[in-house]
Amino acid sequence: xxxxxxxxxxxxxxxxxxxxxxxxxxxxxxxxxxxxxxxxxxxxxxxxxxxxxxxxxxxxxxxxxxxxxxxxxxxxxxxxxxxxxxxxxxxxxxxxxxxxxxxxxxxxxxxxxxxxxxxxxxxxxxxxxxxxxxxxxxxxxxxxxxxxxxxxxxxxxxxxxxxxx
Amino acid sequence: xxxxxxxxxxxxxxxxxxxxxxxxxxxxxxxxxxxxxxxxxxxxxxxxxxxxxxxxxxxxxxxxxxxxxxxxxxxxxxxxxxxxxxxxxxxxxxxxxxxxxxxxxxxxxxxxxxxxxxxxxxxxxxxxxxxxxxxxxxxxxxxxxxxxxxxxxxxxxxxxxxxxxxxxxxxxxxxxxxxxxxxx
Numbered sequence: 001x002x003x004x005x006x007x008x009x010x011x012x013x014x015x016x017x018x019x020x021x022x023x024x025x026x027x028x029x030x031x032x033x034x035x036x037x038x039x040x041x042x043x044x045x046x047x048x049x050x051x052x053x054x055x056x057x058x059x060x061x062x063x064x065x066x067x068x069x070x071x072x073x074x075x076x077x078x079x080x081x082x083x084x085x086x087x088x089x090x091x092x093x094x095x096x097x098x099x100x101x102x103x104x105x106x107x108x109x110x111x112x113x114x115x116x117x118x119x120x121x122x123x124x125x126x127x128x129x130x131x132x133x134x135x136x137x138x139x140x141x142x143x144x145x146x147x148x149x150x151x152x153x154x155x156x157x158x159x160x161x162x163x164x165x
Numbered sequence: 166x167x168x169x170x171x172x173x174x175x176x177x178x179x180x181x182x183x184x185x186x187x188x189x190x191x192x193x194x195x196x197x198x199x200x201x202x203x204x205x206x207x208x209x210x211x212x213x214x215x216x217x218x219x220x221x222x223x224x225x226x227x228x229x230x231x232x233x234x235x236x237x238x239x240x241x242x243x244x245x246x247x248x249x250x251x252x253x254x255x256x257x258x259x260x261x262x263x264x265x266x267x268x269x270x271x272x273x274x275x276x277x278x279x280x281x282x283x284x285x286x287x288x289x290x291x292x293x294x295x296x297x298x299x300x301x302x303x304x305x306x307x308x309x310x311x312x313x314x315x316x317x318x319x320x321x322x323x324x325x326x327x328x329x330x331x332x333x334x335x336x337x338x339x340x341x342x343x344x345x346x347x348x349x
Contacts, residue, residue, distance in 0.1 A: 003286055004348050006341050011290050012310060015283025016210055022220075023203050030198045030227065034191050 182239045190234055197234075198227065201244065205251045211306045212255045214270070214291065215277045222258050226251040241320060248321045252303060259299050270295050286348065293343035297336055304329055305336035 003010075177200055184193035205226055210219035229250050237246060259265075265273070270292040274281045283291070294302055303322070307313045308329075315326045322329070 004345050006290075006309070006337060006344070008286075011287065013287070014207070014310070015281055015287040015291070016207075016214075016216075017280050017282050018206070018210075018216060019280070022216075023206070026202050026206070026220075026223070027198055030202075031195060034195060038191055 178239075178243050181243060185234065185237070185239075194231055194234060197230065197243070197247070201247055202227065204244075205247060208248065208251055208307070208311060209255055211310055212303065213258060214295070215273060216280045217277075218258065218262075222251070222254045226254045229254070242317075245317055245320045248317075249323075252321060255303070256299060286344075289344055289347040290340070292347060293340045296343055297339060301332055301336040301339075304332045305340060308333050309337070 177196065181193045181196055184190070184196070202223065206219060206223050209222045209226070210216065213219050213222060226247070230247055233250070237243070270288070274288070274291075281288075294305060297305060300322075304318065307318055307321075308315075313321075315329050318324075318329050319326050324332075
């Protein structure tokens with residue numbers, strides 16, 4: 001058999017070597033690593049359950065909380081902007097129905113109570129008809145009636161209101 | 166021809182499976198390192214040639230095996246699974262370090278000189294193997310040096326037995342031709 005032939009058994013011999021004690025080192029390195037892993041696992045098992053429980057929840061919720069805070073901040077900024085800009089304009093808009101109703105809402109006035117109060121003076125009237133012909137000036141007269149306090153409106157009955165001077 | 170798995174390995178597979186089934190992965194892995202690290206190292210070394218590179222690839226292989234062990238289903242032999250991981254790591258290494266394959270073997274072995282004890286003909290053989298494409302090199306090395314059965318190679322490499330036989334035949338012819346040219 002020729003030396004150059006791949007069938008030469010000498011060619012199948014391993015020509016490579018390793019540093020002395022290499023395989024023992026590999027084993028020792030891994031044993032150390034696995035020992036370390038085991039210690040870490042034990043430490044994790046000994047950690048109070050509540051502590052382990054809290055950590056992941058906080059980690060999960062933190063981005064959502066941050067997002068919610070950002071939204072709240074933006075909403076606050078927007079609200080502040082609206083209040084600052086529109087507060088000065090309310091006087092000019094007072095003649096419009098919606099603005100008046102908004103103004104009442106601002107003072108905590110119960111629309112239902114005002115509605116009932118007005119209807120009481122027109123017992124025969126049809127509700128829908130009344131609503132269509134609702135006169136804002138008339139309503140304003142009610143509001144500015146001497147002794148009429150829109151804040152107290154909530155806590156008084158209609159009869160009490162009728163007895164006002 | 167020596168089969169890829171001796172009885173020792175087959176029996177140890179059963180014991181290792183029992184350990185893993187009981188959740189004793191650390192003990193099982195200690196056994197795995199003791200049983201298989203040497204064979205895996207030589208499989209890797211014959212492909213990457215230089216000891217330091219083989220050591221790195223072996224570490225990566227063992228890390229992957231350790232992290233993958235809880236998911237191993239024991240449907241295939243443990244050794245073929247480990248070989249598959251090692252082979253993938255070798256291919257990844259060769260792909261990442263393509264420049265290395267262009268450096269002549271002589272130069273590479275010079276750096277690793279104390280760890281290569283081969284004579285001129287053995288060095289020529291390594292050079293001839295180095296000139297093969299990576300996958301052919303794998304097939305040739307596994308069959309020629311490690312004498313792994315085609316059926317086991319098929320499991321490790323995910324290739325049919327027929328194409329492995331053809332691939333080995335081509336590689337064998339090429340290596341033989343190059344070896345003769347190098348030793349003229």
